[in-house]
Amino acid sequence: MKKTFGARLKALFGIKTIDENFFEELEDMLIEGDLGAATTMELSDALRMEAKKKKMVSGSELQQLMKAMLKEKMKTYIPRLSADDLNFFLILGVNGVGKTTTIAKMATYYRSQGNSVLLAAGDTFRAAAIDQLDVHAQRTQSRIVKQAFQGDPSAVLYDAIDSAKARKENLILADTAGRMHNKENLVRELKKMDKVVSSRIPDQKWYKKFLVIDATTGQNGLSQAQMFNDAVSLDAIILTKYDSAAKGGALVQICDKLGLPIAFVGVGEQYEDFREFDTDEFLDTLLGING
Ligand SMILES: Nc1nc2c(ncn2[C@@H]2O[C@H](COP(=O)(O)OP(=O)(O)O)[C@@H](O)[C@H]2O)c(=O)[nH]1
Numbered sequence: 001m002k003k004t005f006g007a008r009l010k011a012l013f014g015i016k017t018i019d020e021n022f023f024e025e026l027e028d029m030l031i032e033g034d035l036g037a038a039t040t041m042e043l044s045d046a047l048r049m050e051a052k053k054k055k056m057v058s059g060s061e062l063q064q065l066m067k068a069m070l071k072e073k074m075k076t077y078i079p080r081l082s083a084d085d086l087n088f089f090l091i092l093g094v095n096g097v098g099k100t101t102t103i104a105k106m107a108t109y110y111r112s113q114g115n116s117v118l119l120a121a122g123d124t125f126r127a128a129a130i131d132q133l134d135v136h137a138q139r140t141q142s143r144i145v146k147q148a149f150q151g152d153p154s155a156v157l158y159d160a161i162d163s164a165k166a167r168k169e170n171l172i173l174a175d176t177a178g179r180m181h182n183k184e185n186l187v188r189e190l191k192k193m194d195k196v197v198s199s200r201i202p203d204q205k206w207y208k209k210f211l212v213i214d215a216t217t218g219q220n221g222l223s224q225a226q227m228f229n230d231a232v233s234l235d236a237i238i239l240t241k242y243d244s245a246a247k248g249g250a251l252v253q254i255c256d257k258l259g260l261p262i263a264f265v266g267v268g269e270q271y272e273d274f275r276e277f278d279t280d281e282f283l284d285t286l287l288g289i290n291g
């Protein structure tokens with residue numbers, strides 16, 4: 001079996017001699033691990049300096065230094081809800097990344113904290129998407145607001161806000177389509193939804209936009225984040241499928257380049273396979289520390 005990224009880094013940091021070969025191998029590995037050229041060079045330059053400054057430097061010292069540097073680039077944001085105001089979470093991301101599954105997990109998570117959750121079926125692009133959310137609504141005992149297939153997603157969100165206000169529910173989790181006939185349509189639709197929600201939600205402070213990123217996607221995650229961030233200005237990232245990914249280096253780049261924090265991580269297909277993001281845990285796994 002092919003070794004995971006963390007296991008390979010661990011093996012590299014375990015070698016006795018820290019020489020130029022070591023740094024070259026490290027750079028290749030970081031590039032392969034989706035950390036991107038800029039972050040890779042910044043890290044390897046800093047580690048080289050450290051190795052030069054001290055005469056004897058161990059691999060594990062460099063590994064810890066690298067973790068500290070990456071930690072500075074990563075922020076977490078664990079969203080707490082207002083009990084008295086209406087909170088609105090717009091869940092965005094390309095097709096298949098795990099948006100709908102994540103909504104069901106979030107519904108379970110926030111419901112267990114005593115919130116009343118309403119799901120909004122904003123993915124009207126695929127007929128099956130509405131049924132899928134319906135099933136999750138039943139299983140998580142959440143109410144759902146939906147319209148017919150191919151309806152206007154912004155109208156669904158609008159209705160959901162009115163409905164939640166009337167029922168005094170305090171959290172709306174809105175599903176969205178990750179795909180349209182073309183990118184221009186998608187961006188237009190995203191901006192329209194954002195405008196509708198902004199104008200209808202009583203307090204902007206409680207409106208948050210999350211981008212779902214599939215950990216198995218690699219480098220492409222950065223361009224996805226850039227596209228959505230340009231369209232609607234994101235608040236945080238949710239990483240999914242971290243159970244099946246050997247690496248999550250693209251996340252470091254997203255945090256570094258766009259300055260976005262990470263909220264949650266999905267680690268399986270069950271509702272309980274959902275964690276608040278923990279930077280130390282993530283970096284220890286990524287870098288093969290304590291692995
Ligand atoms: N292993 C694993 N699978 C996941 C995770 N999150 C979602 N999935 C699966 O990914 C597939 C697509 O999920 P879905 O929520 O429909 O994606 P959407 O198109 O973005 O709404 C489904 O088969 C999910 O079960 C996760 O954290 N781990």
Ligand SMILES: [Mg+2]
Nearest residue numbers: 099100123129
């Ligand atoms: Mg979906």
